[in-house]
Amino acid sequence: MSLRRHEASYASLPLCRSGSSERRSNVQTLLEHADRLGVTLDAEAVDRFRHYRDLLLAANERFNLTAVMDPDGVERKLLANAIPLIAQLPDDASRLLDIGSGGGLPGMALAIARPDLSITLLDATAKKVRFLAETADALGLSKVTAVQGRAEELARDRTHRERYDVVTARAVARLVTLVELALPFLKVGGRAILPKGAAAADELEEARYAIGLLGGRARQPIETTIEGTTLIVIDKRKSTPIAYPRTTGIPNKKPLLG
Numbered sequence: 001m002s003l004r005r006h007e008a009s010y011a012s013l014p015l016c017r018s019g020s021s022e023r024r025s026n027v028q029t030l031l032e033h034a035d036r037l038g039v040t041l042d043a044e045a046v047d048r049f050r051h052y053r054d055l056l057l058a059a060n061e062r063f064n065l066t067a068v069m070d071p072d073g074v075e076r077k078l079l080a081n082a083i084p085l086i087a088q089l090p091d092d093a094s095r096l097l098d099i100g101s102g103g104g105l106p107g108m109a110l111a112i113a114r115p116d117l118s119i120t121l122l123d124a125t126a127k128k129v130r131f132l133a134e135t136a137d138a139l140g141l142s143k144v145t146a147v148q149g150r151a152e153e154l155a156r157d158r159t160h161r162e163r164y165d166v167v168t169a170r171a172v173a174r175l176v177t178l179v180e181l182a183l184p185f186l187k188v189g190g191r192a193i194l195p196k197g198a199a200a201a202d203e204l205e206e207a208r209y210a211i212g213l214l215g216g217r218a219r220q221p222i223e224t225t226i227e228g229t230t231l232i233v234i235d236k237r238k239s240t241p242i243a244y245p246r247t248t249g250i251p252n253k254k255p256l257l258g
Contacts, residue, residue, distance in 0.1 A: 209258030
């Protein structure tokens with residue numbers, strides 16, 4: 001099993017704190033969405049969101065983290081998309097796993113909004129994991145850990161299997177595949193919060209057998225104020241059978257369709 005925790009090194013990514021005056025503009029779009037959903041962001045969180053936006057854009061000039069290339073686009077298409085998830089986080093949650101974090105969304109945004117949570121950001125790509133570790137350090141998010149690895153392998157690790165209160169993932173796979181990766185990490189009583197696009201309802205119907213098999217029960221899909229984004233929320237009702245997830249690549253190639 002190849003799993004690596006990355007510590008901040010600043011060896012290869014120039015994560016500057018200052019940024020241009022354009023990039024230091026206020027995150028008004030983000031604040032508007034937060035206000036609409038009744039999510040309160042204090043001054044420290046707002047400053048961290050600005051800083052995270054700047055770091056993401058600076059790193060994106062060196063290697064591909066996101067197709068969004070401008071500050072306003074990052075706020076509208078990436079950061080604002082995390083706000084509906086914040087509203088769904090249980091107040092008593094303590095551990096969260098973000099699968100396929102990439103540039104850190106939604107996991108890093110959730111860490112900014114809820115710094116009380118211990119958050120693990122999982123990605124298979126070393127460069128992305130290094131960026132996540134360095135960014136968490138630059139933002140002062142001491143309870144964020146970046147891990148390099150595959151969900152199919154990490155879910156076999158007893159320190160991670162059924163240890164999380166919340167699992168999130170964005171743009172990782174079709175829902176029927178994603179639930180096989182996500183549900184084994186959840187404690188009984190935990191919650192998966194999975195943003196999906198326009199095909200969310202169809203994906204949910206396709207995944208219902210897999211959700212039940214893996215110990216979950218889906219709630220009604222939640223339409224958000226973000227155009228084209230629907231939240232699929234799944235409650236973990238019983239332990240996931242030990243046979244799941246299957247080995248790397250199989251959940252995608254041979255989804256659990258019943």
